[in-house]
Amino acid sequence: MRPVIALCDANAFYCSCERVFDPTLIGRPLGVLSNNDGCIVARTPELKALGVAMGTPAFRVRHLLEQGVIDLRSSNYALYGDMSSRFMSVLEQFSPKVEVYSIDEAFVDLAGFPADQLHGIGADMKQRVQQWTGLPIGVGIANNKTLAKLANYAAKNYPATGGVVDLTDPVRQRRLMDITPVREVWGVGSRIGKRLDHWGIRTAGELSKCKPAWIRKEFSVVLERTVCELQGESCIPWEEEITGNKHQIICSRSFGQAVTTFDDLHAALVNFVDRACEKLRAQGKFSREALIMIRTDPYRDAPQHNANLTLSIPEPTCDTRRWLQLLRPGLEKIYREGFLYRKAGFMLVDLCDGTGFQADLWSEHVLPETPAMMTVMDAINRRYGKQTLKPAAVGLNERPWHMARKMLTPQYTTRWSDILKVNAKGQKYPSTFH
DNA sequence: TCTGGGGTCCTAGGACCC
DNA sequence: TCTGGGGTCCTAGGACCC
Numbered sequence: 001m002r003p004v005i006a007l008c009d010a011n012a013f014y015c016s017c018e019r020v021f022d023p024t025l026i027g028r029p030l031g032v033l034s035n036n037d038g039c040i041v042a043r044t045p046e047l048k049a050l051g052v053a054m055g056t057p058a059f060r061v062r063h064l065l066e067q068g069v070i071d072l073r074s075s076n077y078a079l080y081g082d083m084s085s086r087f088m089s090v091l092e093q094f095s096p097k098v099e100v101y102s103i104d105e106a107f108v109d110l111a112g113f114p115a116d117q118l119h120g121i122g123a124d125m126k127q128r129v130q131q132w133t134g135l136p137i138g139v140g141i142a143n144n145k146t147l148a149k150l151a152n153y154a155a156k157n158y159p160a161t162g163g164v165v166d167l168t169d170p171v172r173q174r175r176l177m178d179i180t181p182v183r184e185v186w187g188v189g190s191r192i193g194k195r196l197d198h199w200g201i202r203t204a205g206e207l208s209k210c211k212p213a214w215i216r217k218e219f220s221v222v223l224e225r226t227v228c229e230l231q232g233e234s235c236i237p238w239e240e241e242i243t244g245n246k247h248q249i250i251c252s253r254s255f256g257q258a259v260t261t262f263d264d265l266h267a268a269l270v271n272f273v274d275r276a277c278e279k280l281r282a283q284g285k286f287s288r289e290a291l292i293m294i295r296t297d298p299y300r301d302a303p304q305h306n307a308n309l310t311l312s313i314p315e316p317t318c319d320t321r322r323w324l325q326l327l328r329p330g331l332e333k334i335y336r337e338g339f340l341y342r343k344a345g346f347m348l349v350d351l352c353d354g355t356g357f358q359a360d361l362w363s364e365h366v367l368p369e370t371p372a373m374m375t376v377m378d379a380i381n382r383r384y385g386k387q388t389l390k391p392a393a394v395g396l397n398e399r400p401w402h403m404a405r406k407m408l409t410p411q412y413t414t415r416w417s418d419i420l421k422v423n424a425k426g427q428k429y430p431s432t433f434h
Numbered sequence: 435t436c437t438g439g440g441g442t443c444c445t446a447g448g449a450c451c452c
Numbered sequence: 453t454c455t456g457g458g459g460t461c462c463t464a465g466g467a468c469c470c
Binding site: 033034035036037038039041055056057058059060062075102220221222246247248249250251252253254257297298299343345404 | 435436437438439440441442443444445
């Protein structure tokens with residue numbers, strides 16, 4: 001049976017989430033900022049129309065904000081995460097096989113449906129997600145993932161499509177590819193795009209006509225796969241439905257303001273270790289190698305100091321306390337006095353699931369175990385909120401490294417005290433709001 | 435004043451093995 | 453004069469994704 005895949009992707013996802021709960025933002029140029037209110041990571045079409053590029057630092061558009069031309073919001077991941085899972089559960093009504101590719105998009109298996117029904121199914125998906133979650137989405141349908149991505153691109157960029165494109169027909173494929181810049185193809189980034197340009201390959205259509213073997217020789221097997229997919233072959237498999245089956249866990253942050261003291265830097269890293277180990281246990285995994293990283297601000301005209309250090313433990317562990325014991329001496333090795341630190345991170349690598357590893361000759365345990373104390377701590381934090389119990393070294397006071405989020409909206413869907421209040425008489429919200 | 439935080443996969447080259 | 457061939461593992465770095 002020929003594979004049929006729908007790629008469903010929410011439009012300007014973070015912005016759309018904000019609009020669901022504040023309809024006064026509908027029609028306005030709106031941007032959502034990265035952590036620390038640093039740069040713009042999501043834009044509505046109205047903001048794009050003003051020429052504000054992805055990744056623009058917030059300070060460059062401050063004048064527009066002050067003039068009331070645009071709106072900005074801090075990123076509210078509690079809200080976006082919850083809206084994402086609502087979106088995904090609507091998709092799961094259409095097919096038993098849904099691969100969540102990122103917070104705002106998913107591949108949906110539609111193999112087996114008659115060809116003449118595909119467009120209608122796509123339209124139903126779009127309509128139901130809109131009605132049940134308030135999120136506008138685009139749907140692209142094709143015979144492999146790369147073409148589904150391309151179909152989705154068309155759904156978003158050509159209003160006449162109504163946001164749904166069935167690209168299973170080869171004639172339509174060819175027509176679309178001939179007018180699509182090669183840079184829009186999934187897997188072609190700015191670097192590869194530039195190199196393709198040198199060969200005179202500027203559209204998806206031109207890329208699709210290349211010989212895969214030649215592409216492999218000049219570029220890579222990765223791009224070769226992309227070309228094969230553009231030619232209709234199916235090369236990128238469905239990901240196994242193992243949630244959280246990661247190979248590494250990273251917790252890193254830029255700081256709200258520069259950190260200068262050892263103690264502050266240490267406290268920030270304790271925080272990252274705490275969260276990384278919590279994620280590790282949530283996946284039922286263990287690790288015996290970690291990396292600590294500290295960075296100064298590369299954009300600042302000040303002395304720079306960037307350093308990494310690898311920490312190792314003989315037998316795999318998921319015990320926060322084990323890593324914390326190594327953290328302070330490790331940080332002492334790479335910390336230098338007199339620098340303005342802007343970012344730090346902790347990364348667990350070499351994850352294993354507790355079987356099939358080399359045990360320490362002198363260890364009492366044959367298999368790694370989750371210490372009871374960690375299990376209890378996780379249970380309490382799940383029930384009473386994040387970091388209800390935390391390592392004392394995190395500290396109790398506000399620290400300079402806390403994230404700046406000056407334009408944060410409430411956690412409408414995940415915190416009782418933040419739930420939206422609607423005034424029936426006030427007519428505050430337009431009728432599209434249910 | 436002010437520029438994110440995750441991830442993945444692939445390749446090349448060095449160290450080391452017999 | 454003349455110095456192999458095949459393999460693994462690890463790491464760093466590059467490229468991509470959202």
